[in-house]
Amino acid sequence: xxxxxxxxxxxxxxxxxxxxxxxxxxxxxxxxxxxxxxxxxxxxxxxxxxxxxxxxxxxxxxxxxxxxxxxxxxxxxxxxxxxxxxxxxxxxxxxxxxxxxxxxxxxxxxxxxxxxxxxxxxxxxxxxxxxxxxxxxxxxxxxxxxxxxxxxxxxxxxxxxxxxxxxxxxxxxxxxxxxxxxxxxxxxxxxxxxxxxxxxxxxxxxxxxxxxxxxxxxxxxxxxxxxxxxxxxxxxxxxxxxxxxxxxxxxxxxxxxxxxxxxxxxxxxxxxxxxxxxxxxxxxxxxxxxxxxxxxxxxxxxxxxxxxxxxxxxxxxx
Amino acid sequence: xxxxxxxxxxxxxxxxxxxxxxxxxxxxxxxxxxxxxxxxxxxxxxxxxxxxxxxxxxxxxx
Numbered sequence: 363x364x365x366x367x368x369x370x371x372x373x374x375x376x377x378x379x380x381x382x383x384x385x386x387x388x389x390x391x392x393x394x395x396x397x398x399x400x401x402x403x404x405x406x407x408x409x410x411x412x413x414x415x416x417x418x419x420x421x422x423x424x425x426x427x428x429x430x431x432x433x434x435x436x437x438x439x440x441x442x443x444x445x446x447x448x449x450x451x452x453x454x455x456x457x458x459x460x461x462x463x464x465x466x467x468x469x470x471x472x473x474x475x476x477x478x479x480x481x482x483x484x485x486x487x488x489x490x491x492x493x494x495x496x497x498x499x500x501x502x503x504x505x506x507x508x509x510x511x512x513x514x515x516x517x518x519x520x521x522x523x524x525x526x527x528x529x530x531x532x533x534x535x536x537x538x539x540x541x542x543x544x545x546x547x548x549x550x551x552x553x554x555x556x557x558x559x560x561x562x563x564x565x566x567x568x569x570x571x572x573x574x575x576x577x578x579x580x581x582x583x584x585x586x587x588x589x590x591x592x593x594x595x596x597x598x599x600x601x602x603x604x605x606x607x608x609x610x611x612x613x614x615x616x617x618x619x620x621x622x623x624x625x626x627x628x629x630x631x632x633x634x635x636x637x638x639x640x641x642x643x644x645x646x647x648x649x650x651x652x653x654x655x656x657x658x659x660x661x662x663x664x665x666x667x668x669x670x671x672x673x674x675x676x677x678x679x680x
Numbered sequence: 681x682x683x684x685x686x687x688x689x690x691x692x693x694x695x696x697x698x699x700x701x702x703x704x705x706x707x708x709x710x711x712x713x714x715x716x717x718x719x720x721x722x723x724x725x726x727x728x729x730x731x732x733x734x735x736x737x738x739x740x741x742x
Contacts, residue, residue: 380698397729399722401715427728528733
């Protein structure tokens with residue numbers, strides 16, 4: 363709940379109605395990780411899933427755990443097997459499962475509005491580009507949530523939970539998710555809860571501890587405390603050492619990947635280095651994570667402007 | 681979306697049944713709130729960890 367990517371909802375008491383939904387709905391409100399004992403992510407199901415489909419995905423995670431623990435397999439081969447396992451399992455999904463995994467309408471709307479950042483959620487770019495009325499979207503042009511999930515996981519082979527970018531991984535739906543089941547027949551009196559925000563009234567249960575690294579594992583020259591990384595970035599930026607500043611921002615993000623500051627820093631460095639797409643993505647991420655600095659908006663606009671110029675130049679020569 | 685999917689999507693579980701199931705989930709499973717503790721237990725028992733991020737409280741408002 364304290365994380366920037368956590369969603370919101372209306373308030374549902376424990377004796378309130380429950381209603382079916384589609385697989386993967388509410389990706390910001392719920393994430394189910396399957397981890398090994400050392401914190402390696404084998405699977406992550408965003409949002410709500412039917413119990414039968416969840417059980418099948420847990421079997422995939424169990425299969426991956428054997429690969430992870432097999433000392434005879436090299437790290438690169440493990441990464442390849444991770445990717446293949448997820449994509450092959452995706453290919454085995456039945457039509458019924460796929461039908462249970464279609465996007466909710468408001469999530470499709472959200473993806474359409476943010477189609478540049480969420481292009482990996484779209485299966486038919488031509489159909490999306492041809493949309494004239496955003497209220498009449500061709501839902502077949504969007505990927506189903508099971509496809510989004512497995513494809514995104516395939517790009518994150520055996521990542522440690524401490525470094526797993528949950529914000530980006532779950533970024534395909536609206537922040538607010540509520541099916542209105544409280545108002546359905548048979549629900550408890552909820553007048554006192556009407557209009558309330560779940561985030562405002564629930565208590566945090568835990569904050570997952572970051573993976574602890576013993577001091578002896580860190581080489582002496584690399585001992586950089588988190589507190590000095592932003593200062594180092596500023597110094598490097600003043601000296602025009604943008605590749606080093608980019609690396610510095612990258613390190614900072616790894617220590618605080620749910621906070622927008624590191625992404626703003628990396629966006630600035632990327633812009634200076636001419637990596638406009640990177641700059642645009644990082645500025646977008648900073649804004650998504652709740653950045654209140656005008657710099658994030660300015661960086662995003664500058665990167666977008668540069669990207670447009672590049673597209674114009676490229677098409678001009680055709 | 682086909683008619684069968686539509687019909688199953690909007691099926692409603694009444695509050696009393698939902699509360700019973702929620703109580704079963706809370707009481708029959710020993711939920712840990714510390715990931716470090718979960719890792720230690722998983723290592724000792726040679727098991728995997730199911731770690732849930734959720735908005736709301738599993739035994740309260742959701």
